[in-house]
Structures are given as C-alpha cells and as structure tokens.
Amino acid sequence: MSEPLLTLFLDAQYLSPYALSAFVALREKGLPFQIEPVELFAHEQLEEPFRSHSVTARVPTLAHGDFFLSESSAIAEYLEEVFAPPAHPSLYPQEPRARARARQVQAWLRSDLMALRDERPSTVVFRSPIDRPLSESARRDVAKLCAATERLLEPHGSTLFGRWCIADTDLAMMLQRLVANGDPVPEHLAAYARQQWARPSVSDWIARAPRGALPAYKARD
Numbered sequence: 001m002s003e004p005l006l007t008l009f010l011d012a013q014y015l016s017p018y019a020l021s022a023f024v025a026l027r028e029k030g031l032p033f034q035i036e037p038v039e040l041f042a043h044e045q046l047e048e049p050f051r052s053h054s055v056t057a058r059v060p061t062l063a064h065g066d067f068f069l070s071e072s073s074a075i076a077e078y079l080e081e082v083f084a085p086p087a088h089p090s091l092y093p094q095e096p097r098a099r100a101r102a103r104q105v106q107a108w109l110r111s112d113l114m115a116l117r118d119e120r121p122s123t124v125v126f127r128s129p130i131d132r133p134l135s136e137s138a139r140r141d142v143a144k145l146c147a148a149t150e151r152l153l154e155p156h157g158s159t160l161f162g163r164w165c166i167a168d169t170d171l172a173m174m175l176q177r178l179v180a181n182g183d184p185v186p187e188h189l190a191a192y193a194r195q196q197w198a199r200p201s202v203s204d205w206i207a208r209a210p211r212g213a214l215p216a217y218k219a220r221d
Contacts, residue, residue, distance in 0.1 A: 005034065007063040009050065012037035014209035015122045017173045018072035018110075020202070022060035024169045025076045027201035029088050073106045076166050091166040102160065102167040105152065109170050116141035120177035126209050129181045142183070145174060149189050156188065158195050172196030 008026060010019035026033050038044045038059050045057050053068040054061040061070040062078070069078055080091045093099045115137035124130055134142065149171065152160050159168050175193035178185045185193075196202065 005063075005065065006031055007034050007036055009036045009038050009054070009059050009061040009063070011059050012039040012210075013041070014205060015126055016059060017122050017170070019060040020173060020205050021072040021166060021170055022062060022075045023205050024199075024201040025072075025079055025091055025166055027204060028091060028164075028166070029079055029083050031079070031083060031088070073103070073110065076106075077103075093161045093163075093165055095161075098161045101152075102165050105160070105167040106170050108148075109174050113141040113145060113174065116145065116174075116177060120181055120183070122173075122177070124181040125173070125176045126206070127211075134183065142178065142185075146186060146189060149175065149192075150186075153189070153192060158192060164199070168196050169199075169202065172202075 006026065008019075008022060010016065010023060014020075038050060040059070044050065045054070045059060050061070051057045053063070054070045055068070056070050058070045060072055060075060061068055062075045064078075064082070069075055076091050085094070092102050115135060119132070119134055119138045120130065152171075154162075159165070160171065172193045175185060175189060176197060179190045179193050197206075
C-alpha cells in the first residue's frame with residue numbers, strides 16, 4: 001500500500017516565515033511533497049474547502065492523506081514523529097534538553113519580538129528593503145534577539161546545537177529581517193544567518209519566490 005501523499009499549502013507569494021519553516025522541514029526530511037499555493041491577498045485562505053480543512057484557515061497547512069495540520073512548529077513535530085530518525089533525517093536534536101531548547105527557540109520566535117516583526121516584515125527578506133529607521137521598541141527587540149542568539153550559539157558556531165535543526169532556520173529568518181535590510185548586526189551573527197540561508201532547502205524556497213510588486217486586491221466584504 002502506497003504512502004499517503006503529502007501536500008503543503010503555503011502562501012502564493014512565498015513571504016510567510018512559517019511556511020518557509022514547514023517547507024524546509026519537508027525538504028530536510030527528504031520527503032516527496034506537492035505544493036498548493038494559497039493567495040492570501042485574495043483571501044483564498046477563507047474559502048472552502050481550505051478553510052474547513054485547515055481548521056484555523058492559516059498557512060502553512062500540511063495534508064497527509066486525509067489529515068490536515070496547520071502551524072509550522074506542529075508540522076515539524078508531526079513530521080519528526082511520523083517520519084522518524086534514523087529512517088529519515090532529524091529535524092530536532094536527539095538529546096532531550098537540546099531538543100527542548102530548540103522547541104523553546106521556536107516558541108519564542110513565534111510569540112515575541114513583535115515590534116521588530118512589524119517594522120522589518122518578511123518582505124525585506126524576500127522582496128525589498130525598508131529605509132525607515134527602527135523605533136525604540138524595535139531596537140529593544142533587536143538587542144533581545146542578539147543577546148539570546150549570543151547565549152545559544154557557540155563562539156563561531158554555524159548551528160545552535162552542533163548540527164543543523166529546524167530552529168536554526170527559524171532563528172536565521174528572524175536575523176535576516178535585519179541582515180537583508182542592511183541594519184547593523186554583529187558580524188558573527190550575520191555570518192550565522194547567511195550560512196543558514198545558503199542551505200539547499202532554503203535556497204530552493206528563495207528560488208521559487210516571485211519577484212516584483214505585491215498583488216493588490218480589494219478588501220473582502
């Protein structure tokens with residue numbers, strides 16, 4: 001009996017850092033999957049049948065046969081359990097404390113640093129930079145981000161835990177909001193972000209991303 005097909009629903013403009021994380025997780029696992037783009041600017045995420053399948057009407061959403069799962073960290077953990085090491089490459093450290101720390105990093109990046117995310121959206125990474133200086137609140141977020149990365153990353157380290165894990169991609173994405181925009185970042189942290197960005201799984205995402213102006217659609221009634 002053949003394995004159920006994996007399908008990743010992601011934003012059609014390839015701007016979502018969370019869709020990036022799920023895409024990288026699938027690529028790093030070496031799993032065959034198909035992509036279904038959802039045009040968020042046209043509010044396609046609110047249309048059926050996607051809205052019902054996704055439960056939260058969000059991308060990314062992974063379909064594995066008749067099972068649909070949204071939220072990128074949940075997708076990564078599901079893939080790690082269903083397509084487990086050693087049969088498939090690992091997305092997380094195997095040592096329990098390092099694994100917990102990687103999950104902590106993912107949860108933190110999804111729930112904090114709001115001013116930084118608002119003032120340096122993912123468009124600065126995947127489309128074009130912003131000239132506007134960072135506010136005081138965003139600068140505090142930058143200081144928090146750099147201090148935490150300094151604590152987590154070994155001196156001159158290229159990964160958080162001695163070998164790549166999915167938290168490296170998520171952390172590099174947050175740093176890239178600054179690096180890609182030309183904002184000041186300590187060079188060893190910028191080098192870490194650039195090295196993570198050079199992974200084939202991330203390069204594949206970047207190569208697929210559209211270029212040019214974002215589409216304009218009327219507001220949904």
